[in-house]
Amino acid sequence: MEKVNVFTLLEKVRAQKPVVHHLTNWVTIYDCAQIVKSLGASPVMAHAKEEVGDMAKIASCLVLNIGTLTVEFIDAMKLAARSANEKGIPVILDVCGAGATRLRDIKSLELLSDAKIDVIKGNSSEIAKIAGENVRTKGVDAGKVEKDLESVAKDLVRKYNCTVVITGKDDIVADMHKFYVVGNGHVMMTHVVGTGCMAASVIGTFCAIEKDYAMASAAALSCFGIAAECAAKKAKGPMEFKQKLFDCIYSLDKKTVTRLQKIRE
Amino acid sequence: MEKVNVFTLLEKVRAQKPVVHHLTNWVTIYDCAQIVKSLGASPVMAHAKEEVGDMAKIASCLVLNIGTLTVEFIDAMKLAARSANEKGIPVILDVCGAGATRLRDIKSLELLSDAKIDVIKGNSSEIAKIAGENVRTKGVDAGKVEKDLESVAKDLVRKYNCTVVITGKDDIVADMHKFYVVGNGHVMMTHVVGTGCMAASVIGTFCAIEKDYAMASAAALSCFGIAAECAAKKAKGPMEFKQKLFDCIYSLDKKTVTRLQKIRE
Amino acid sequence: MEKVNVFTLLEKVRAQKPVVHHLTNWVTIYDCAQIVKSLGASPVMAHAKEEVGDMAKIASCLVLNIGTLTVEFIDAMKLAARSANEKGIPVILDVCGAGATRLRDIKSLELLSDAKIDVIKGNSSEIAKIAGENVRTKGVDAGKVEKDLESVAKDLVRKYNCTVVITGKDDIVADMHKFYVVGNGHVMMTHVVGTGCMAASVIGTFCAIEKDYAMASAAALSCFGIAAECAAKKAKGPMEFKQKLFDCIYSLDKKTVTRLQKIRE
Numbered sequence: 001m002e003k004v005n006v007f008t009l010l011e012k013v014r015a016q017k018p019v020v021h022h023l024t025n026w027v028t029i030y031d032c033a034q035i036v037k038s039l040g041a042s043p044v045m046a047h048a049k050e051e052v053g054d055m056a057k058i059a060s061c062l063v064l065n066i067g068t069l070t071v072e073f074i075d076a077m078k079l080a081a082r083s084a085n086e087k088g089i090p091v092i093l094d095v096c097g098a099g100a101t102r103l104r105d106i107k108s109l110e111l112l113s114d115a116k117i118d119v120i121k122g123n124s125s126e127i128a129k130i131a132g133e134n135v136r137t138k139g140v141d142a143g144k145v146e147k148d149l150e151s152v153a154k155d156l157v158r159k160y161n162c163t164v165v166i167t168g169k170d171d172i173v174a175d176m177h178k179f180y181v182v183g184n185g186h187v188m189m190t191h192v193v194g195t196g197c198m199a200a201s202v203i204g205t206f207c208a209i210e211k212d213y214a215m216a217s218a219a220a221l222s223c224f225g226i227a228a229e230c231a232a233k234k235a236k237g238p239m240e241f242k243q244k245l246f247d248c249i250y251s252l253d254k255k256t257v258t259r260l261q262k263i264r265e
Numbered sequence: 266m267e268k269v270n271v272f273t274l275l276e277k278v279r280a281q282k283p284v285v286h287h288l289t290n291w292v293t294i295y296d297c298a299q300i301v302k303s304l305g306a307s308p309v310m311a312h313a314k315e316e317v318g319d320m321a322k323i324a325s326c327l328v329l330n331i332g333t334l335t336v337e338f339i340d341a342m343k344l345a346a347r348s349a350n351e352k353g354i355p356v357i358l359d360v361c362g363a364g365a366t367r368l369r370d371i372k373s374l375e376l377l378s379d380a381k382i383d384v385i386k387g388n389s390s391e392i393a394k395i396a397g398e399n400v401r402t403k404g405v406d407a408g409k410v411e412k413d414l415e416s417v418a419k420d421l422v423r424k425y426n427c428t429v430v431i432t433g434k435d436d437i438v439a440d441m442h443k444f445y446v447v448g449n450g451h452v453m454m455t456h457v458v459g460t461g462c463m464a465a466s467v468i469g470t471f472c473a474i475e476k477d478y479a480m481a482s483a484a485a486l487s488c489f490g491i492a493a494e495c496a497a498k499k500a501k502g503p504m505e506f507k508q509k510l511f512d513c514i515y516s517l518d519k520k521t522v523t524r525l526q527k528i529r530e
Numbered sequence: 531m532e533k534v535n536v537f538t539l540l541e542k543v544r545a546q547k548p549v550v551h552h553l554t555n556w557v558t559i560y561d562c563a564q565i566v567k568s569l570g571a572s573p574v575m576a577h578a579k580e581e582v583g584d585m586a587k588i589a590s591c592l593v594l595n596i597g598t599l600t601v602e603f604i605d606a607m608k609l610a611a612r613s614a615n616e617k618g619i620p621v622i623l624d625v626c627g628a629g630a631t632r633l634r635d636i637k638s639l640e641l642l643s644d645a646k647i648d649v650i651k652g653n654s655s656e657i658a659k660i661a662g663e664n665v666r667t668k669g670v671d672a673g674k675v676e677k678d679l680e681s682v683a684k685d686l687v688r689k690y691n692c693t694v695v696i697t698g699k700d701d702i703v704a705d706m707h708k709f710y711v712v713g714n715g716h717v718m719m720t721h722v723v724g725t726g727c728m729a730a731s732v733i734g735t736f737c738a739i740e741k742d743y744a745m746a747s748a749a750a751l752s753c754f755g756i757a758a759e760c761a762a763k764k765a766k767g768p769m770e771f772k773q774k775l776f777d778c779i780y781s782l783d784k785k786t787v788t789r790l791q792k793i794r795e
Contacts, residue, residue, distance in 0.1 A: 019669045027294050027310050029557050033723040038768060043723065044627070044669030045557050048600040051633035058630060058669065070313040097309070100323060103316035139284045139309030139323065191515065193298040193308065237512025238303060247767025250721065292559050292575050335578040362574070365588060368581035404549045404574030404588065456780065458563040458573065502777025503568060 004180070004265070006219045006226070007257040009206055014040035018060035018208035020201065021084075023047045023077050025067025025096065028194035032063070032201040035224075038250040041205045049076045053083035061089055061208035063201055064111065066104060067096040067140065074107045081115035090118040090207040094200035098122060099129030099137030112160055118213050120156060121165040121200050124149055131156040140196075142168070150179070163213045165221070167199055173218045180218035183262035184225025191238040192245075199224055202249075218263050226260045227252060269445070269530070271484045271491070272522040274475055279305035283325035283473035285466065286349075288312045288342050290332025290361065293459030297328070297466040300489075303515040306470045314341045318348035326354055326473035328466055329376065331369060332361040332405065339372045346380030355383040355472040359465035363387060364394030364402030377425055383478050385421060386430040386465050389414055396421040405461075407433070415444070428478045430486070432464055438483045445483035448527035449490025456503040457510075464489055467514075483528050491525045492517060534710070534795070536749045536756070537787040539740055544570035548590035548738035550731065551614075553577045553607050555597025555626065558724030562593070562731040565754075568780040571735045579606045583613035591619055591738035593731055594641065596634060597626040597670065604637045611645035620648040620737040624730035628652060629659030629667030642690055648743050650686060651695040651730050654679055661686040670726075672698070680709070693743045695751070697729055703748045710748035713792035714755025721768040722775075729754055732779075748793050756790045757782060 019042045024032050029045060036043035046055040049072075056062050062084040064077045084091045095108045108130055111117065120127070123142040125135045131152045136143045145152065153164045153174040166172040171182040189195040199221060206220035207213050230252075231244035284307045289297050294310055301308035311320040314337075321327050327349040329342045349356045360373045373395055376382065385392070390400045390408035396417045401408045410417065418429045418439040431437040436447040454460040464486060471485035472478050495517075496509035549572045554562050559575055566573035576585040579602075586592050592614040594607045614621045625638045638660055641647065650657070653672040655665045661682050666673045675682065683694045683704040696702040701712040719725040729751060736750035737743050760782075761774035 021669070026291050026556050027298050030295065030560065030723065033557050034769070037721060037723050042669050042671045044630070045598055046627070046631070047598060048633060050601060051631040054631040054633070055669070068310055068312060071315060097311070100309070101311070101316040101319040103313060103319070139286070139307050139320070141307050191302060193295065193302050237515050239299070239508040239511040243508065243769040243773065246769040250767050291556050292563050295560065333575055333577060336580060362576070365574070366576070366581040366584040368578060368584070404551070404572050404585070406572050456567060458560065458567050502780050504564070504773040504776040508773065
C-alpha cells in the first residue's frame with residue numbers, strides 16, 4: 001500500500017489552488033471558507049438552486065454539510081451533488097447532527113441515495129446513526145455508541161461503496177480497501193465550535209487534488225490535526241487556539257508536517 | 266431572598282453541560298454558539314420547521330433572537346417555543362431590533378402571545394417598545410427612552426408574568442418578586458458586534474440549570490460581565506477584547522468570580 | 531479638483547455614527563457588521579421583504595452584496611434599493627462572484643436596471659463581466675481580464691452614470707468626472723476571506739457621510755488599506771492580521787492616516 005505523504009499533498013493543494021464549492025451551515029460557514037483559504041485553495045459558498053449546478057461545474061470538489069439544513073436547502077444540495085457527479089469531482093457529506101432529529105436522518109439518507117457521495121464524514125454517533133445503529137446524538141455533539149467504530153465504518157463503506165470518516169480522539173478513515181487511524185489533533189479542538197465542519201472542508205480540499213479519497217482524507221485530517229497541535233502550544237484559551245489553528249495551517253512547513261504526521265495504516 | 270452565587274451556577278453549567286437550542290440571527294450565530302461552548306455547555310442551532318420541535322425536545326433551553334427575522338423564521342420559532350413549553354424548558358426571547366421596524370414589533374408581540382416566554386431580553390429602547398412606549402431603536406443600537414427603566418421592566422413583567430432583562434451600562438433583571446441590578450461589564454462590549462446576542466445565550470445557558478430564571482439571568486449577566494472586565498484588561502482593541510472575552514469565560518475561577526461579582530438586589 | 535482628506539472623512543463617520551443597512555452574504559456578514567462598528571458607525575442587517583424598506587428609511591446608506599444570493603433575496607434587495615432611492619441615501623452594490631455563474635450576472639444586471647445604484651464594486655473580473663467583457667470569475671476570486679481596467683471602469687461609469695470601484699493590488703475608483711488610484715493595502719488581505727466584502731461596507735460607511743461618492747469611496751479604500759498596512763506589521767498569519775485589521779481601523783489616528791494615505795487623482 002502506498003504510504004501517505006501529507007506534506008506532498010499539501011504542496012499540491014497550494015500549487016493547484018482548487019475551487020472548493022460548499023453548501024454548508026450558517027454557523028461555521030466563515031470558518032469553512034477560511035480554512036480552505038488558509039490551505040492556499042479557493043473557497044466558494046453558493047446555495048441557490050438556480051446556480052448550484054453551475055458553481056459545482058467550475059469547482060474541483062463539493063462539500064455538503066447539513067448543520068442548519070432546511071428541506072429547500074437539501075434540494076439544492078441534491079442538484080449540486082448531481083452536477084458534481086456529472087463533472088466527476090468528489091462530493092463530501094458531513095452528516096452534522098444526524099442522530100439528533102428525524103429530519104437529519106431522513107435527509108442524510110436521501111442525499112446518499114440521490115447522488116454518489118464519495119466521502120461520508122461525521123462523529124461517532126452521527127456515523128453510527130447513518131450506518132443503522134440505534135444511537136442518539138446530543139445536538140451536534142457525539143452521543144454514546146455501543147458497537148466498535150471500525151465495524152460501524154466498514155458497514156457503511158460496504159453499503160455505499162464510499163470512503164467513511166469518523167472523527168474523534170483518533171480519527172478513522174475507511175474505504176473498501178484501506179483503513180487508516182489518524183492520531184493527530186488536540187483536545188482543545190473540542191472547545192471550539194466548527195472544528196468538525198472545518199475538518200470536512202479540509203478533507204474536501206485534499207480530495208480536490210488526490211483521487212484516492214481515503215488517502216486524501218487521512219492526509220487532510222493529519223494535516224488539520226498537526227496544525228491544531230502546533231496551535232495548542234501557543235494558545236492559552238480556545239479562541240486564541242482557533243486563531244492560531246488557521247495561522248498554523250497557513251504556514252505549515254515540510255519539517256513540521258513530516259515530524260508530526262501520525263497515520264496508522 | 267436567596268443570595269445569588271454566580272460561581273455555583275457556573276459550576277453547575279460546567280457539570281451538566283446542557284444542550285442549548287437556538288433559533289438566532291445570521292450575523293452573530295457563531296458567537297452565540299461559541300459563548301455557550303466556552304461556558305462548558307453544548308450549543309445547537311436548528312431552524313427547519315420540520316425539526317425545531319424535535320430539537321427543542323432534546324434541549325434544556327431554547328433561545329430565540331429575531332435579529333435577522335423573516336416571517337417563515339418566526340413561524341419556526343413559534344413551533345420551537347410551543348415544543349419547549351410542552352417539555353417545560355425555559356424560552357428566552359431576544360427582541361433584537363424591536364422599535365426599529367414594524368415587522369419586528371409585530372412579530373415580537375406574536376411570539377409573546379403565541380407561547381410562554383420565560384425571559385424577555387433587550388436593550389432599553391427594544392424593551393420599552395415591547396412594553397408599549399413610543400420609542401425608536403437605531404437599527405439594533407438603543408434609542409432614547411424617556412420613562413425610567415425600572416418602571417418599563419416592571420410593566421412588562423406584569424403583562425407577561427415573566428422575567429425581563431434590560432441590558433445597558435447597568436443591566437436590570439426583574440420578575441414578579443425580584444429586582445436585580447448587575448454592575449458587571451465593560452464599555453468595550455459596545456464596540457463589538459454581538460455582545461448583546463451572546464448575553465441572551467449566556468442567560469439561556471444559566472436558565473437551563475436554574476429554575477429561578479431571574480436569579481439565573483442576573484448570574485449570567487454578572488458572569489458575562491466579569492469575563493468582559495478580565496478581557497478588557499488584556500486587550501488593546503475590540504477584536505482582541507472579543508477573543509479574550511471567550512477565553513476568559515472559559516477559564517473563570519471561583520476567586521475571580523467571587524471577588525468581582527456585582528449584583529444589587 | 532478637491533483633494534481627498536481621508537482622516538477628515540473618518541472623523542465625520544465617528545462623529546455622525548451613521549446607520550448602515552446591509553443585505554449581504556452569510557459568509558462574511560459578521561465581518562461586514564464589525565468593520566462598520568469598528569469605524570464608529572452603526573451596522574444593521576435585515577433582509578425580510580416585509581421590513582427592508584422600513585429599515586432602509588432609518589439608515590444613511592444601503593450596502594448590497596450578492597455573495598450568497600437567492601432569487602428571493604435579490605427581490606428583497608430590490609425593495610430595499612427602491613426605498614433607499616426614495617429617501618435619497620446611497621446604494622452600494624458588491625457584485626460578488628459575478629462572472630462565475632449565469633444567475634449572478636443576470637441578477638446583478640437586474641439590480642442595476644431596477645434601482646439607481648450609486649457605487650458598483652467588485653474585483654477585476656466581476657466588474658469586467660458586468661461591463662460586458664467575456665471573462666470568467668474563479669468562484670469569488672478574480673479571473674483574468676484582457677482589457678485594461680481603466681477602460682472597463684469608465685465603460686461601466688458611462689453605462690450607469692455611477693461610481694465604479696475595482697479592487698485589486700491598486701484599487702480604482704471612477705465616476706463621470708474623476709479617476710482615483712488607491713495604493714494602500716497589503717497582500718495579506720488576499721489570504722483572508724471577506725476583505726472584499728468589508729471593503730464594500732467601508733465604502734458604504736463613508737458614502738453615508740459624504741455626497742461625493744467617488745471621493746468617499748477612494749477615502750474608504752485608502753482608510754481600509756492603511757489599517758491593513760498597520761495590521762500586517764504586527765501579525766504573523768492571516769487570522770492574527772484580521773484581528774488587528776479591525777483593531778487598527780478602530781484606533782487610526784490623524785498622524786498615521788495622513789502619513790500613509792496614498793491616493794493618485
